[in-house]
Amino acid sequence: MAENFEIEPLGNHHGRAAFSCGEPVLDHYLQARAGQEQRRKVAAVFILNETITATVAGFYRLSMYAVRPTELPEAFRRKQPNYDQLPAVLIGRLAVDSRFERRGLGARLLMDALARSYAATQQVAAVGVVVEAKNDRMRTWYESFGFESFPDSPNRLFLAMATINKLITKI
Numbered sequence: 001m002a003e004n005f006e007i008e009p010l011g012n013h014h015g016r017a018a019f020s021c022g023e024p025v026l027d028h029y030l031q032a033r034a035g036q037e038q039r040r041k042v043a044a045v046f047i048l049n050e051t052i053t054a055t056v057a058g059f060y061r062l063s064m065y066a067v068r069p070t071e072l073p074e075a076f077r078r079k080q081p082n083y084d085q086l087p088a089v090l091i092g093r094l095a096v097d098s099r100f101e102r103r104g105l106g107a108r109l110l111m112d113a114l115a116r117s118y119a120a121t122q123q124v125a126a127v128g129v130v131v132e133a134k135n136d137r138m139r140t141w142y143e144s145f146g147f148e149s150f151p152d153s154p155n156r157l158f159l160a161m162a163t164i165n166k167l168i169t170k171i
């Protein structure tokens with residue numbers, strides 16, 4: 001059940017060695033690099049923890065990002081100031097352990113990441129969130145939340161903060 005899970009910042013107490021989402025690069029990231037990146041302030045990593053067993057069921061990574069307005073979807077780009085770059089938040093990685101698939105936990109992680117990104121705009125500006133889908137299936141999944149592909153890079157997607165605000169006020 002969803003209530004048996006909590007999302008919290010990555011800590012030394014999180015056992016990450018058994019995490020396996022089926023994507024070796026994502027498994028390796030969580031197991032070997034996530035802690036280092038967090039300590040160096042390169043990324044903020046959040047863990048979806050199964051509270052009964054203290055098992056890491058999923059994670060995501062946030063960092064600041066800059067995007068060229070010319071890369072963004074046309075409808076959004078027209079409304080922006082004429083700057084060389086615009087501030088955004090990058091969800092650099094998001095994964096759910098294979099043992100916990102098909103429970104809506106990926107959506108829970110994404111919504112938490114979006115809510116944190118939106119909340120951060122009260123302190124540090126960002127026009128939206130960028131993700132890089134690993135494949136067509138993941139691109140379709142992100143699009144189901146309203147993300148739009150970058151015109152020249154279909155697996156790179158963007159969601160405006162105004163849209164995020166509407167999404168998170170529904171939860």
